[in-house]
Amino acid sequence: MRLITALCLALPLLLAPLHASAQAEPAMLPPVPAAPAVAARAHILVDFNSGAVLAENAADERMDPASITKLMTAYAVFSELRKGEMALDDMVTVSERAWRTGGSRMFIEVGTRVRIDQLIRGMIIQSGNDASVALAEHTAGTEAAFAQLMNEYARRLGMRNTNFRNATGLPAEDHYSSARDIALLAAAIIREFPEFYSLYSEREYTYNEITQRNRNKMLWRDPSVDGIKTGMTDAAGYCLVSSAERGDMRLISVLLGTSSDKARADATQALLNWGFRFFESHRVYAAGEPVTTARLWKGEVEELPLGLQQALWVTLPRGRYELIEATMELQTPLVAPVAPDDAVGRLRLTLEGESLADLQLYPLAHVAEGGLLRRALHSVQLWFE
Structure with a gap:
C-alpha cells in the first residue's frame, strides 16, 4: 500500500x-512577549480546547496540592453519580470521623443525614473537608478506599505525577500532584460534567444557617472566570486553579505554592490576560x-x-x-x-x-x-x- x-x-x-x-507579511505580525513572571513554585497555562501549553514552569514536579485535591474528589463522585451508583437526593449519614475532620468545614453535624447535592455544594463552594470525607465514605465505604478510587481515575486521565491519600488535601505522606496533572483534571471536569461545573462559579452557599463565600476571589475580580478551586496549607502555600472563557477561547491556569491569597490572584490575572491578549484558538x-x-x-x-x-x-x-x-x-x-x-x-x-x-x-x-x-x-x- x-x-x-x-x-x-x-x-x-x-x-x-x-x-x-x-x-501575508510576517514582519508586520505583532510580536508575542514572554509570559509574565510568576512567583509560584509551579504553574501552567493551557488552552482548554486544543490542549496547547502557553506557559509553564516546573509543571511536572510533584507537590502538595492542598484543597485542590477536592477536584478529584468531585470528579470521582460525579463519575459514580453518572454510573447510577448514587443519586443527588440520596441521604448520607454523617460519621463522627467526617464531623471531626479539621480545616475548612461545611459544619455538618455527626449523626445527621445530608443530601448528596448539599454535600457537593459544601465541598465545592465552601471547600468543606467534612463534606469531602462524608462523600468519600458514602461512595466507597472508607476514605482510604475512596482514595484508591481517586487514584484509578487519575490513572485513566493520564495524571502521571499524582497520588492521593485522602479526599480533602490535608497534609499526608505520599499525597501529591503536579500543575500539569491538575490542568488535565480541571479540563476533564469542564468537558465531562458541564452540569456540575457550573457549581464552581457560585459565590456563596448557606448550610445549617451558616453562609460561606467561595474562596476563589477571581470570581469577583474577572467576569470571564467561572471556576475552579483554591487550596492552602502551610506546606503547599496558596494554590489556585482558574478557568476563564472569552469569546470562543477558554484558558485554564494552575498555580501552586504562591505566598498569599493576593499573590495567587494577581499572578492568575496576569497569566490569563497575557494568554487571551496574544493567542487565539480556532476549531x-x-x-x-x-x-x-x-x-x-x-x-x-x-x-x-x-x-x-x-x-x-x-x-x-x-x-x-x-x-x-x-x-x-x-x-x-x-x-x-x-x-x-x-x-x-x-x-x-x-x-x-x-x-x-x-x-x-x-x-x-x-x-x-x-x-x-x-x-x-x-x-x-x-x-x-
Whole structure:
C-alpha cells in the first residue's frame, strides 16, 4: 500500500487561509512577549480546547496540592453519580470521623443525614473537608478506599505525577500532584460534567444557617472566570486553579505554592490576560466533519468522505492563522470494505515549520464490498494505477 502526500489546498476550512498566506507579511505580525513572571513554585497555562501549553514552569514536579485535591474528589463522585451508583437526593449519614475532620468545614453535624447535592455544594463552594470525607465514605465505604478510587481515575486521565491519600488535601505522606496533572483534571471536569461545573462559579452557599463565600476571589475580580478551586496549607502555600472563557477561547491556569491569597490572584490575572491578549484558538474541523474524499475501489460507492474522530482545535499567536500549512497523506489504493475505525491517512498542520497537529483520518461511513462485476472491473483498473 502506498502513501500519497499533497498540500491540502482543497480542505474547505483551510482553503482561504492557505491562499491568503501568499500575501501575508510576517514582519508586520505583532510580536508575542514572554509570559509574565510568576512567583509560584509551579504553574501552567493551557488552552482548554486544543490542549496547547502557553506557559509553564516546573509543571511536572510533584507537590502538595492542598484543597485542590477536592477536584478529584468531585470528579470521582460525579463519575459514580453518572454510573447510577448514587443519586443527588440520596441521604448520607454523617460519621463522627467526617464531623471531626479539621480545616475548612461545611459544619455538618455527626449523626445527621445530608443530601448528596448539599454535600457537593459544601465541598465545592465552601471547600468543606467534612463534606469531602462524608462523600468519600458514602461512595466507597472508607476514605482510604475512596482514595484508591481517586487514584484509578487519575490513572485513566493520564495524571502521571499524582497520588492521593485522602479526599480533602490535608497534609499526608505520599499525597501529591503536579500543575500539569491538575490542568488535565480541571479540563476533564469542564468537558465531562458541564452540569456540575457550573457549581464552581457560585459565590456563596448557606448550610445549617451558616453562609460561606467561595474562596476563589477571581470570581469577583474577572467576569470571564467561572471556576475552579483554591487550596492552602502551610506546606503547599496558596494554590489556585482558574478557568476563564472569552469569546470562543477558554484558558485554564494552575498555580501552586504562591505566598498569599493576593499573590495567587494577581499572578492568575496576569497569566490569563497575557494568554487571551496574544493567542487565539480556532476549531479547524469538528469531529465527523468531512476533511476530504478519497477514491474507493471495489466498494458499493467510489467516493469515500474522510474525517477526524475528534475535533481539531489549534492555538497560535494572534494573526498567524493564515500562515498555517496543511499536508495530507492517504493510503492508496483504498479498497473496500472499510469501517469508521480504519485509519487510512494523516492530516498534518504546521506553522512556520512547527507542528500544530498530526491526526489520523478515518472513513466517515462503513462501506461494504460492491458486487462481483464491480469488483472484477476495479481489479482490472487497478493494474493501470
